[in-house]
Amino acid sequence: MAELVVFRMEAALAAFGDLQVGERRGSWRRPSHSGIAGLLAAALGLTRDDPAVPVLAQGFLMAVRSDRIGPPLADFHTAQTPPQSRKRSFATRRQELADKDLLGTIVSRRDYWMDVAFTVLIWPKPALTVRPQALAEALNRPAFPLFAGRRSCPFSAPLAARAVSAETVSEGFATYDANLAGPLEQAGLPCLQPGRDVALDAEFPQESWGAITRLHTETRRDLTGSRQSWQFALRQEVVGVFHAPETAGAAA
Template identity: 40%
Template sequence: MGHFLTFAMVAPMASFGTLAVGERRDGGDRPARSAVLGLLGACLGLTREDEAGQNALAQGYGLAVLCHASGRLLTDYHTAQTAPSRRNWRPATRAQELAEAPGEVATILSRRDYRMGSWHLGALWVRGDNPRWSLAEIRDALQEPVFTPSLGRKSCPPGLPLAPELVEGESATAVLLERQDSGPESSMRNRFGLFKDQLAGRNSRTETLVVLDAADVAEHGAGHTILRREMRRDHPLSRTRWQFGLREEALILCAKEAGV
């Protein structure tokens, strides 16, 4: 039996960023590993400049996410000021860039993706013997966060409590499926038509998608078959330099008997 910390990530509006180039800010249908660790780090009070703390969080814990509902896609358009290009000029801040811009400031259009009615559950476990924080300490931080938690952007607060719970189970997938069926937020599922599943090709009543590191499937996949593998650049390397490494993620489809 293993020890896990489960928690909810439910919001009326969420934004799970992917690779961002230029004016296009795509969003994924599920939170990246870096996004969930960022949520935990905010609750723990970690700043981006705390490299030791960020590395301890990134390296010391395993993570699995159950995708109950990806949410409906919403694309929003923003206008933002930008300065003309200038050779060998590296302003320290955006305010300096705009204040010292040569000529007139231009306007660009930015397109950003959001998810309406997003519902995910997370399971965290310790890797190794000397974690910086125990699961109980992280649970306490989720209950009384230092910084305000959000799901992707500050404009996307959780719609339900994170409701962290310390549990025991055979695997991360097993405890996530148990929480989906009987967890503290389970009575709210599909209430008033909210949070209905939006993942194509899946019957939400008989199938559930769980994602985790491909290397963890043997121990935490609960015997379910891998649907596919994806390479994601969402392993935090440096928050200050905004650098992320590649990670192989496995998507497993957990089938239930009809009527369960």
């Protein structure tokens, strides 16, 4: 029996790190590992340059259930820049824009997903030093504001993080759904309709999947490497579906 952390992410707009090439900032259809690591770090009050951040990022496996995802949205930005031929560095943005006669304009694109809802399961590795209950409490009362990717994407509902006990990934999701349904009904709030699509780290042993059938494997470059140079490592992700319900256990 493993002690897990499960929480939900609901937002009107969301963006999840894809390869950033040129002037387009794309987005995956579901949260990235580095994004979830950053979310946990912000909840715990860790800054980007804190040496505890890469340790935290290496201390867990994750599974993401896609409960709802709306249509894509493209947002275009214009920005003034000096000519690319001018090979010099600038100490400030003000210096960069000082010579107004030589400024040009570039158009960049940022992609988003609208009306999204995901349930995220954190499976701690032995190296993780933060207890699941403490991690859940931090997500519910974060030290820093939390966002669904970019800062322009606030969450539209509480994360409702919980520490649960389960033997498999699918049981962890089922336990979370069952324990959250009662309080939501008492508060007169709608329950999040569970999805069937799930993506989990390929490091999960197959016996820990539970009621999940594998469809295919994807490769994502979203493992936190160097935050100073914005480098990320490759990660294998198994994409599958729930093929049978499971009986939920008790919350931790």
